[in-house]
Amino acid sequence: MNPGKIIKNGLLDENPTFVQVVGMCPVLAVTTSATNAIGMGLSTTAVLVCSNFFISLLRNFIPSKVRIPCYIVVIASFVTIVQLLLEGFLPQLNASLGIFIPLIVVNCIILARAEAFAAKNTLAASVFDGVGMGAGFTAALLIVGSVREFLGNGSWFGLRILDSSFPRMTIMLLPPGAFITLACLMALLNYLRGRGGSQ
């Protein structure tokens, strides 16, 4: 096992957003600002690391015939527990991240990593995979969110960058803006990868 390689895999080679193109619903919905993107990215990473941990722990115990229902029960219960604990004991954190948690339950990255990685790998490797994939997801959200917030609202992390006399591209804040940004970024990434001669 090579932690560096697993993390790089999640960040670049198999980036969940730009390469695997999974979990697009939150990518489109929450990337209207850099702040939202970071919040969603970090919450997802936390859930991903823990769900990979639990699935890997139980991988020899769960028969393959019923693995998907088992994963769903484990992940959904875990996320609900986190949500209740946040609401009860960390109201400050809940106020800023709480709205993303229901979106994480339906994020297919979590189930995809459980099935594709955690079910077949050791505990430590699965945790690193969660960190890598989460970091890749967070980075992708942050890039898309920064572009959209800058072009659509003239700001970054809520800080005004462009004077209000500059025209705003409101379409960048709407769902089409997410598709346009994603398409441009994916094209750029594919161009860079192709040039490196990896293909």
Add this chain to the structure above:
Amino acid sequence: MTDFKQNILRPGLVLFAIAAVAAVCLGVVYEVTKGPIAAEQARATAAAMAELLPQAKDFDEQDMPLTGAISAVTVGYYSEGVAGVIVKVAPKGFSDKIEMLVAIRDGAVAGIKIVKQTETPGLGANAAGKEFGARFVGKRGQLAVTKSDSTAENEIQAITSATITTRAVVDGVNEALAFYNSNF
């Protein structure tokens, strides 16, 4: 018989065991967090009421018949009498009910505060911001949603790409105003 054990009994029992453990964990966590969550919500509601009617010293929840989406009515008092009425109303938003407090003084909106919502982050969720709430201050009567700049006295400008959320909040405010006008 081994087939039955391997293919049906074991998967079924494992799934049952996992679901049972998950259910117990959820139940325990729910019981443990129930108190703190309720306390936190009560604290948040009290803070929101104090913010909406800053001059009010005492709040008294009214025991009166409630209608529609209205779930609580609280009167705020200060030294010279009634400072305002706060109506808790939960209109149906884009994804779920939007719980909000509408403060009314002399038939006009003194302020609104959204206390719980699950609207789309970045779009409808912006309704909880101060800027949107300020659009309601001083409005009275029956309010309407407009997509351009609000010109008429009773118009509220919609949040860009969150018309359904805006409409829900306006409906809630209208319901609170109507309730106020027929009861106070």
